[in-house]
Amino acid sequence: MLRVAIVGASGYIGxxxxxxxxxxxxxxVVAATSDRLAGRRxxxxxxxxRGHTDxxxxGHDxxxxxxADVLLLAAPHRETMGRMAGYLTLAGTVIDLSGDFRLRDPGTYAAYYGVPHTAPHLIPGFTxxxxxxxxxxxxxADRISVPGCMATAGILAxxxxxxxxxxxxPVQVDARTGSSGSGASGGPAAAHAERSGALRVFAPSRHRHEAEIAQATGHTVRMTATGVEAVRGVQVVCHAKLAPGASERDVRAAFHAAYADEPFVRVVARRQGLYRLPEPKILTGSNHCDVGFAVFADDGTVVLVGALDNLVKGGAGGAVQCLNVRFGWPERTGLEFPGLHPN
Known part of the structure; x- marks a missing residue:
């Protein structure tokens, strides 16, 4: 059995x-760390x-x-980079779910996270x-950086x-996310009285995940992010200009060529039905990301849609999928749950 330790296990991702x-x-799992809750179940x-584990x-120390053979890091952004050198000595494989090693350019990191990167020499070692x-x-790979939830949906779309x-x-990304995206300590804005019924544009521009999507696609990205009343779920609606001569058939072929054999990405682009395009509600608890599109030939644009559970495919499930790939196991191992309907 592979021995895994989870650093920062008290939050939603943990x-x-x-x-x-x-x-x-x-x-x-040989250790689940939390200084605040050390000694508690x-x-x-x-x-x-409850009833599944004792x-x-x-404590973190x-x-x-x-x-541990593997460390899974669910520690905060901006803090993980300062501790990474030490973490790398504790296990052969480190999988980081913070944002600190996602961006390849330290200058871009500083621009989006508001602080200088304190371990830029370690960035090239992460996949x-x-x-x-x-x-x-x-x-x-022995050093893996899992993308952000909205970034994962945007990149796959x-x-x-x-x-x-x-x-x-350029690509314009309109992202919507449930309240769990703020974490277990989301502050006053996450309180039920403030969140319930709200459609809060909390990042009208320059959300940090736009840099990840731009890095992965080679396109300039402009992204807005809105908090919606759901607890789980991310949906991104991306607007782009089609290249001259591109048709809906070309778009469909590109999606199917990219994802025909993928265990966790499904192409959803139908002309009728309740779920014609990707909808995060039916993905709750699953490691799937649904992607789809709508082509508007009259003005030469395309709308690309991606949806996932931010805590699973957009976080912990993505990390477990990477773990399976790294150790040569079937990618669905431990990730078979298909989601819920109705939910």
């Missing part, structure tokens, strides 16, 4: 890692795990004695944790078009 890895047949903040949190586009590299040369110019 809880999803615990849930998914509890059902993973090739993994045992993990099924306190994660009550869905694991207790340990205790991970040094856990003998992007998106198997659909980096599977070969991930199979041999836009990149087939970019790779096929079917769009030109």
């Amino acid at each position: 809880g999803e890692l615990l849930r998914l890895l509890h059902g993973h047949p090739r993994v045992t 993990v099924d306190g903040p994660h009550p869905n795990l 694991l207790c949190f340990v 205790a991970v040094e004695d856990a003998g 992007t944790g998106l198997p659909e586009w980096h599977r070969a590299e991930l199979a041999a 836009v990149r087939p078009m970019a790779e096929a040369g079917l769009i030109e110019g």
